[in-house]
Amino acid sequence: MLKTSILAALLAAAPLAVLAQDKGADTVVATVNGTPITLGEMIVMKEAASQDPQMAAMGDAALYEMMLDQLIQQTAVAGAGKESAGVRAQLEIQRRNTLAAAAIAEVTKAQPTDQEIQAAYDGLFASAEPTTEYSAAHILVDTEEKAKGIKAQLDGGADFGTLAEQNSTGPSGPNKGDLGWFSADQMVKPFADAVAGMEKGQISDPVQTEFGWHVIKLNDTRMREAPKLEDVRDQISQMVLRDKVQAEIQRLTGEATVEKTEGIDPAWLGKTDLLEAE
Numbered sequence: 001m002l003k004t005s006i007l008a009a010l011l012a013a014a015p016l017a018v019l020a021q022d023k024g025a026d027t028v029v030a031t032v033n034g035t036p037i038t039l040g041e042m043i044v045m046k047e048a049a050s051q052d053p054q055m056a057a058m059g060d061a062a063l064y065e066m067m068l069d070q071l072i073q074q075t076a077v078a079g080a081g082k083e084s085a086g087v088r089a090q091l092e093i094q095r096r097n098t099l100a101a102a103a104i105a106e107v108t109k110a111q112p113t114d115q116e117i118q119a120a121y122d123g124l125f126a127s128a129e130p131t132t133e134y135s136a137a138h139i140l141v142d143t144e145e146k147a148k149g150i151k152a153q154l155d156g157g158a159d160f161g162t163l164a165e166q167n168s169t170g171p172s173g174p175n176k177g178d179l180g181w182f183s184a185d186q187m188v189k190p191f192a193d194a195v196a197g198m199e200k201g202q203i204s205d206p207v208q209t210e211f212g213w214h215v216i217k218l219n220d221t222r223m224r225e226a227p228k229l230e231d232v233r234d235q236i237s238q239m240v241l242r243d244k245v246q247a248e249i250q251r252l253t254g255e256a257t258v259e260k261t262e263g264i265d266p267a268w269l270g271k272t273d274l275l276e277a278e
Helices: 002-021 039-048 060-079 085-108 114-125 144-155 160-167 189-196 229-255 266-270 272-276
Strands: 028-032 035-038 131-141 178-183 207-209 212-224
Touching (some): 028 039, 035 060, 039 060, 085 229, 085 272, 114 229, 131 160, 131 189, 144 160, 144 212, 189 212
Antiparallel strands (some): 131 178
């Protein structure tokens, strides 16, 4: 008798287990005015909000009910929406964006190999020569007369940082004019040329650039070597992935049959009333 009861219980439970295993993304979890809400939509919604700490802290049951309620409300409100030409255009753009993102995701699934990273690193740095970097400060003013007056004060023993705070119109003024470390190619040419010709501790005569007149103090110089591979591996890996994505975009676009319609007036982009058509 006991064995029969156990067998009956197992048989009764079996269909439930099969049903649980048969659930798929298209499984309908609710309908709103006949419109289905699927398990796949719930999963996508959860993935989209996975970075929300409040949602991450919720239990599965509470999260399920909250997301289902939101989708029910969204579906109910969407049912009252008017499907105009503008709405159809937005839906089509979103559809293509989603499909394009899925295609790109396939490209980025495989992480770059060590060989690819090494090759990219070598391409960037194998022949790179050490670069001179400069540490300098400047005082930027709008006229040569002001710059000459500041230079005269500095020659008389005035403090460079104090004069920079009081007079410089550049964003570095509040920081005593300090520009930090930079290479020559990061500065406009007249400024870079002036710094390159200075000695440590020297203060320049006024230098004119497109930004105004500068009085420059060279604090120090150093040689910057190429970075070690282990220090830039993550950045190189991302660069390789970007190159793969761009290559795939160019390949697919190049293989596509593209036919552009002639005679479309670019001014029609302003005809937003066209989006109201049903």
